[in-house]
Amino acid sequence: MDYLEYLLDPEHWDLAVTGNIPSLVVDHLYYTVITLVIASLIAIPVGLYIGHTGRFSFVAINAGNAGRSLPTLGLIILLVTVIGFGLLPVIIALVILAIPPILTSTYAGLRAINPASVDAAKGMGMRPIQILFRVEIPMALPLILSGLRSATLQVVSTATVASYVGLGGLGRLLVDGLALNQYDRVIAGAVVVAALAIVLDLIASSVQRLVVSPGVSGRALTRTSNKAPSSSVGPATATAG
Amino acid sequence: MITFDKVSKTFPDGTLAVENLDFELPTGKITVFVGPSGCGKTTSLRMINRMIEPTGGRILIDGKDVMSQDAALLRRSIGYVIQHAGLFPHRTVIENVMTVPNLIGTDKKKSRATAMELLLRVGLTESMANKYPVQLSGGQEQRVGVARALAADPPVMLMDEPFSAVDPIVRAGLQTEFLRLQGELGKTIAFVTHDIDEAIKLGDKVAVFREGGHLAQYASPQELLENPANDFVADFVGRDRGFRSLSFDSSGVLVLDSVDSVRSGSEILVLDDAGRPLGWAGPGIADERSPLSVAGTFTAADSLRVVTDLAISSPVGIAVRVNDSGVADGIIRHPSLVRQLDERRRQRAGTAS
Amino acid sequence: MIDYIRINYQLIWEAFQQHLYLALIPVILAIIISLPLGYIAVRYKKLYYPLVNISSILYAIPSLALFLLLPPIIGTGVLSPLNIIIALTVYSIALMVRVVADGLNSVDPAITQAATAMGYRRVRRLFAVELPIALPVMLAGLRVATVANVSIVSVGALIGVGGLGALFLRGLQLDYLAPIFVGIILSVLLAATCDIIIVLVQRRFTPWVRAGGRA
Known part of the structure; x- marks a missing residue:
């Protein structure tokens, strides 16, 4: 049996044919982006609030581990069974799973800020909103972005699983391939979704590099010196594969 | 304010x-x-x-x-x-x-x-x-x-x-x-x-x-x-x-001895051609060709604290003053400094009472 | 739900046991493999970035995809439990190698120098000084890896080997919430228990960390 037959068949890359691989990639990205936007809109403000005020910090500290311990498949199936089949329950499940890494890392990013810089900002006459946007967020950015990066991997992975309850995207190749005993189709899906995840992760790490100030990422040090960087732009470490 | x-x-x-x-x-x-x-x-x-x-x-x-x-x-x-x-x-x-x-x-x-x-x-x-x-x-x-x-x-x-x-x-x-x-x-x-x-x-x-x-x-x-x-x-x-x-007191108030007073005798201040101090020599101290370091000099702008410290730390108990070009222009011996500090203290006490 | 548990406890128990070993064998394998790998990444600095980058690429691969990519690569059957165990081992190693390396790197050079000056040889120093000091960081990584494993095992149900994941599929097919809840609750409890055990281990073996927190 030729594992790569489905993947290499030009017909499956033909944009005119329904169910072609590029269109599945686009669908997969679409779900990922929607989920990340919604999750960020919830998790970043909440994380900033908790990190800034110190109130409810137990929520932020425990969200990461609690989120990781939720079985993704169980959550999706629970929501589908309660709400019914469709895009909504799946997106809700994906958002629930994407919130904890973003929330926890936003909080951690804000907490890791050197209090002397905030004190200096206040002492020089910045108003609270200026301190937040000009000092705290830029300094917390490496961690906020690594939270987003973790969440991205989480969502790409879970969206694949969600094809079992009817979601489109690359998971279709895996789930349908398994159901139809077409193993080359399964491999095609697995290869493409793995490639997609890796490419997204690489893009995310480049974005981190571009957006984060070299003074914060530690990159400014590579040219000179002896001090340890305060944080580094490394691979995400908080997803549930 | x-x-x-x-x-x-x-x-x-x-x-x-x-x-x-x-x-x-x-x-x-x-x-x-x-x-x-x-x-x-x-x-x-x-x-x-x-x-x-x-x-x-x-x-x-x-x-x-x-x-x-x-x-x-x-x-x-x-x-x-x-x-x-x-x-x-x-x-x-x-x-x-x-x-x-x-x-x-x-x-x-x-x-x-x-x-x-x-x-x-x-x-x-x-x-x-x-x-x-x-x-x-x-x-x-x-x-x-x-x-x-x-x-x-x-x-x-x-x-x-x-x-x-x-x-x-x-x-x-x-x-x-x-x-x-x-x-x-x-x-x-x-x-x-x-x-x-x-x-x-x-x-x-x-x-x-x-x-x-x-x-x-x-x-x-x-x-x-x-x-x-x-x-x-x-x-x-x-x-x-x-x-x-x-x-807080300038060394300008001190009365110094001349450099000539240490050009011969038991303690000799060795100078270079321009008159800059090179070090101390004399019987039982050092040979004039390899004198002991003067361990610092002071200028008229320095405080009494500097002079006192130099007098104490000098190998011969003498502090050397130099002018702006580094030429030695006066010296003060430890006992003389102590006497002058004592006079200063007594004057202060007198004005305070 | 009580009724469901009473009638199916045998099946639930078996699923739970399978879940347990599918999740934890990879953790043990990963500890054994990632300690030397992490050490190598620290000892031979040139290897640090390659190892970390490969780790981060492997870690990015979605679980279902990795489960299904393994059979042609290592010659297992598509429905073999080995796929799950190996895949989870790969994830755990990917995470732990970096954590071990960063943990060892976090040891203050003044401390290792002091140990060397007192006459420790390299290997003894590693076990007596560097590893204990790096332990909190490494155990923090182990917690993440373990909890994540417990959660991911369920996905294996889609290829027939998923411990508690089987309960989710059953609930979906029967349109019945009881098995879904039982599965989620047991899975979360299992993750939490593993997490707490590691925290207790850390407290027992790194008392100095908490002593600092109290002072």
């Missing part, structure tokens, strides 16, 4: 940090707040720019109550330097310095030029401008901190232990340059330290705080050393305060 008018601060947990503080910081001078930890000196400093708000009394800057002004606008008009500099790690050195001008809305080009000028003024180079704080040494960070506080040319500066996180040698350099800078700028400065030596070196006036936020003494450094108001101050300024108080 900054006026503390019966200022008190009680924290929400009931701690009384400052009680009934009543004194004035003169315009254009450095006033140092010194005392043991927990004495309320930092709290008092931070009340001036409302980082902490007083619970009683008023603080006035040139007659204007700080509480009557918008906190952020007030702070932009006051320079602020803290212990670990608190530089923004995500901004370059020059961007850090431009912080307050940007907040005020000064023209970018103009504030960049000012910032660059300030960097040079605090002893940094133009090549530092685009570095990030992580690339700086502790001393450099503090210099940037000072430049940042000066950027909007505020008449008042608050400095909270700005030099205490750097090593002693760097600290001494920063202090000297700070005094030079203040000589040029003449800011009204409130400066917190726990180091009495720093207070005496830098302060035009020194406010000694004691536990519970009381002012133990408020005086010039010299007065503090010579007439401590009570045992607490005497103890805090330390045992060798008598020796340190010699720093």
Whole structure:
């Protein structure tokens, strides 16, 4: 049996044919982006609030581990069974799973800020909103972005699983391939979704590099010196594969 | 002028940090707040720019109550330097310095030029401008901190232990340059330290705080050393305060012996062709071809403390004075110095009574 | 739900046991493999970035995809439990190698120099000084890896080997919430229990960390 037959068949890359691989990639990205936007809109403000005020910090500290311990498949199936089949329950499940890494890392990013810089900002006459946007967020950015990066991997992975309850995207190749005993189709899906995840992760790490100030990422040090960087732009470490 | 008018601060947990503080910081001078930890000196400093708000009394800057002004606008008009500099790690050195001008809305080009000028003024180079704080040494960070506080040319500066996180040698350099800078700028400065030596070196006036936020003494450094108001101050300024108080008198008052008096005899000062001292020689000391080091010289501008130290540490008990070109122009022997110091003490006692 | 448990406890128990070993065998394998790998990444600095980058690429691969990519690569059957165990081992190693390396790197050079000056040889120093000091960081990583494993095992149900995941599929087919809840609750409890055990281990073996927190 030729594992790569489905993947290499030009017909499956033909944009005119329904169910072609590029269109599945686009669908997969679409779900990922929607989920990340919604999750960020919830998790970043909440994380900033908790990190800034110190109130409810137990929520932020425990969200990461609690989120990781939720079985993704169980959550999706629970929501589908309660709400019914469709895009909504799946997106809700994906958002629930994407919130904890973003929330926890936003909080951690804000907490890791050197209090002397905030004190200096206040002492020089910045108003609270200026301190937040000009000092705290830029300094917390490496961690906020690594939270987003973790969440991205989480969502790409879970969206694949969600094809079992009817979601489109690359998971279709895996789930349908398994159901139809077409193993080359399964491999095609697995290869493409793995490639997609890796490419997204690489893009995310480049974005981190571009957006984060070299003074914060530690990159400014590579040219000179002896001090340890305060944080580094490394691979995400908080997803549930 | 900054006026503390019966200022008190009680924290929400009931701690009384400052009680009934009543004194004035003169315009254009450095006033140092010194005392043991927990004495309320930092709290008092931070009340001036409302980082902490007083619970009683008023603080006035040139007659204007700080509480009557918008906190952020007030702070932009006051320079602020803290212990670990608190530089923004995500901004370059020059961007850090431009912080307050940007907040005020000064023209970018103009504030960049000012910032660059300030960097040079605090002893940094133009090549530092685009570095990030992580690339700086502790001393450099503090210099940037000072430049940042000066950027909007505020008449008042608050400095909270700005030099205490750097090593002693760097600290001494920063202090000297700070005094030079203040000589040029003449800011009204409130400066917190726990180091009495720093207070005496830098302060035009020194406010000694004691536990519970009381002012133990408020005086010039010299007065503090010579007439401590009570045992607490005497103890805090330390045992060798008598020796340190010699720093306030110029060596110009001393009557010296001529250099000729040590050109022959038991102690011989070896000079080079231009008349600059090379070292000490003489029977039982050293041969004239390889004399013992003079261990330092003084000039007319140095203090009595320097002369005393040299006389004590000299291998022959003699301090050598040089003129601006380094030529020896006088010497003083240990016994003569002690006699002159004793006369000085007696004169002082006479004028005091 | 009580009724469901009473009638199916045998099946639930079997699913739970399978879940347990599918999740934990990879953790043990990963500890054994990632300790030397992490050490190598620290000892031979040139290898640090390659190892970390490969780790981060492997970690990015979605779980279902990795489960299904393994059979042609290592010659297992598509429905073999080995796929799950190996995939989870790969994830755990990917995470732990970096954590071990960063943990060892976090040891203050002054401490290792002091140990060397007192006459420790390299290997003894590693076990007596560096590993204990790096332990909190490494155990923090182990917590993440373990909890994540417990959660991911369920996905294996889609290829027939998923421990408690089987309960989710059953609930979906029967349109019945009881098995879904039972599965989620047991899975979360299992993750939490593993997490707490590691925390207790850390407290027992790194008392100095908490002593610092109290002072």
